[in-house]
Amino acid sequence: MSVDFGDGPLRAPVGEPTAQPTPTRRPWRCLGIDVGGTKIAAGLLDEGGRFEELEILPTRRGDGGANLTTLRDLIRAAPAGLSAIGVSVRTLLDPAGALRDPRGVLGWRGVNLARELSVDGAEVTVSRDVECGAVAEVQYGAGRGMSDALYVTIGTGISHCLVKCGVPLSGAHGAASSGQAPPARCTRRHCEAQSVEQICSGPALASEHAGGEAQDASDVITAAEAGEPRAVEIISHAGWHLGAYLATLMLTLDPEIVVIGGGLGTHASTYRERAIGVARRLGFAGLLGEVPIVPASLGDGSAWIGAAHIAATRLVDSAESRATRRNRVLRPGPSEESR
Numbered sequence: 001m002s003v004d005f006g007d008g009p010l011r012a013p014v015g016e017p018t019a020q021p022t023p024t025r026r027p028w029r030c031l032g033i034d035v036g037g038t039k040i041a042a043g044l045l046d047e048g049g050r051f052e053e054l055e056i057l058p059t060r061r062g063d064g065g066a067n068l069t070t071l072r073d074l075i076r077a078a079p080a081g082l083s084a085i086g087v088s089v090r091t092l093l094d095p096a097g098a099l100r101d102p103r104g105v106l107g108w109r110g111v112n113l114a115r116e117l118s119v120d121g122a123e124v125t126v127s128r129d130v131e132c133g134a135v136a137e138v139q140y141g142a143g144r145g146m147s148d149a150l151y152v153t154i155g156t157g158i159s160h161c162l163v164k165c166g167v168p169l170s171g172a173h174g175a176a177s178s179g180q181a182p183p184a185r186c187t188r189r190h191c192e193a194q195s196v197e198q199i200c201s202g203p204a205l206a207s208e209h210a211g212g213e214a215q216d217a218s219d220v221i222t223a224a225e226a227g228e229p230r231a232v233e234i235i236s237h238a239g240w241h242l243g244a245y246l247a248t249l250m251l252t253l254d255p256e257i258v259v260i261g262g263g264l265g266t267h268a269s270t271y272r273e274r275a276i277g278v279a280r281r282l283g284f285a286g287l288l289g290e291v292p293i294v295p296a297s298l299g300d301g302s303a304w305i306g307a308a309h310i311a312a313t314r315l316v317d318s319a320e321s322r323a324t325r326r327n328r329v330l331r332p333g334p335s336e337e338s339r
């Protein structure tokens with residue numbers, strides 16, 4: 001694979017101390033890769049907003065070497081002339097860029113993925129999945145055109161991200177997106193979960209319904225929609241907590257729109273509508289009552305689309321800041337006579 005940064009020569013000609021225009025860029029085209037818990041998906045995104053999924057491969061649980069090989073193979077198989085590569089991962093990164101991967105799902109604990117993948121000369125940007133999904137929905141999906149959009153993902157985990165003027169805000173420690181927030185106090189007896197995620201995620205719903213550890217919430221959702229009393233109670237209770245979480249986020253962050261993504265958030269409309277109803281009742285008055293709360297529209301591809309977009313943004317910002325720096329250095333100062 002060849003990497004083409006397409007931003008023209010940035011070195012200023014010697015002896016010409018005048019401000020230079022920003023070099024004309026060629027339109028970018030980036031590869032996005034989403035590394036999820038069960039699958040690794042890759043696709044292309046170009047500057048015109050066109051995206052195309054290329055391939056989906058299985059994630060090897062806990063096998064970091066095999067997962068790294070999969071990513072390298074996807075990069076090598078990508079079309080030539082890419083501007084940059086963005087990778088979405090479902091874990092926090094430490095300040096030096098190493099993945100935390102606390103449960104060892106990817107086998108990449110402590111691995112600096114950008115450095116590992118940059119060996120072939122590619123510009124690689126690694127971002128957290130919720131930030132990628134949020135950016136994709138704001139740029140190309142349900143939140144398009146909004147300058148303050150809150151993205152909330154509900155699936156295997158719960159997390160959120162505010163995108164302000166196109167930039168995902170992750171906070172000083174990356175913890176601003178975490179669904180580990182303590183739950184609001186409800187009226188149910190014996191509700192002692194420590195986090196919103198422990199009540200509202202897919203595995204939490206599935207485990208409560210199954211009476212033991214389970215991952216897939218589709219059974220409890222189907223049963224609730226068919227009116228099974230226990231399933232209805234589980235969805236009603238978790239939906240209340242999800243609504244309280246949404247209300248808290250909206251009153252804190254005051255977004256223009258809320259986009260709800262993730263497998264459960266997008267497809268389990270009964271659960272999502274229960275949460276939206278509670279959020280509107282608990283938290284909203286006046287202006288906030290009009291804030292649209294809508295399902296995500298990009299589906300499973302949002303993470304790799306967002307990863308590619310973030311990589312492109314970094315590339316463009318970097319080229320523009322290099323040009324600005326060069327102009328600042330070359331701009332002539334006041335002459336000796338004028339001082």
Ligand SMILES: [Zn+2]
Nearest residue numbers: 186187188191
């Ligand atoms: Zn509760």
